[in-house]
Amino acid sequence: TMSEVGTLRYDKIILYYVFAEDTAEKLEVRGEEPMTGIVIDTNRITGRVTTDQDKLLFLSVPYSSGFQAEVNGEPARIYQAYGMFMAIEIPEGESEIELTYSTPGLRAGAVISALCLAGWIAAEFIRVWRKRKKA
Numbered sequence: 622t623m624s625e626v627g628t629l630r631y632d633k634i635i636l637y638y639v640f641a642e643d644t645a646e647k648l649e650v651r652g653e654e655p656m657t658g659i660v661i662d663t664n665r666i667t668g669r670v671t672t673d674q675d676k677l678l679f680l681s682v683p684y685s686s687g688f689q690a691e692v693n694g695e696p697a698r699i700y701q702a703y704g705m706f707m708a709i710e711i712p713e714g715e716s717e718i719e720l721t722y723s724t725p726g727l728r729a730g731a732v733i734s735a736l737c738l739a740g741w742i743a744a745e746f747i748r749v750w751r752k753r754k755k756a
Contacts, residue, residue, distance in 0.1 A: 637703075656680075656718065666720040672711055678718065680707045691719045 656678065659668040670678055679702055682688075690697040690709045693716055702708035709718070 664722040666718075668718050669715060670711055670718060671715045672713055674713050676711050677702075677708045678711045680709070680720075682707050682720070685722070685725075687722050687725045689721050689723070691721075692716050 654670060654672050654676070656668040656670045659666065666680075666682065677700065684699070684701045684705055684707050688699055688707065690699050690707075692709060692711060697709045700708045700710075707720075711718075
């Protein structure tokens with residue numbers, strides 16, 4: 622739905638087609654070994670999954686480079702699934718999953734801001750010191 626009348630122009634558009642006749646069957650198979658005990662916190666998602674063989678665990682969480690994953694306490698690679706979601710490799714058996722999120726660039730931005738603030742305070746201190754010295 623558009624809020625105003627107008628023309629849309631796109632330089633590039635990608636269409637995905639899903640075969641509807643076997644979608645329900647595929648979803649049923651994927652739901653046989655779900656992640657359980659899911660806890661969603663501010664910047665953290667945890668849960669457990671038990672599989673009968675090594676698999677990829679699909680997470681319907683939007684992919685972001687800010688996520689880090691651990692499987693059974695060991696770092697795990699996060700794959701981009703279906704162009705927008707995440708997936709991680711899970712070994713056979715029971716696994717503890719932990720995803721943590723940190724905004725990309727947040728630490729670097731905080732350091733730069735702190736340095737700029739320190740520079741501004743130093744410049745003000747020097748300005749006041751010179752002004753008093755002249756008086």
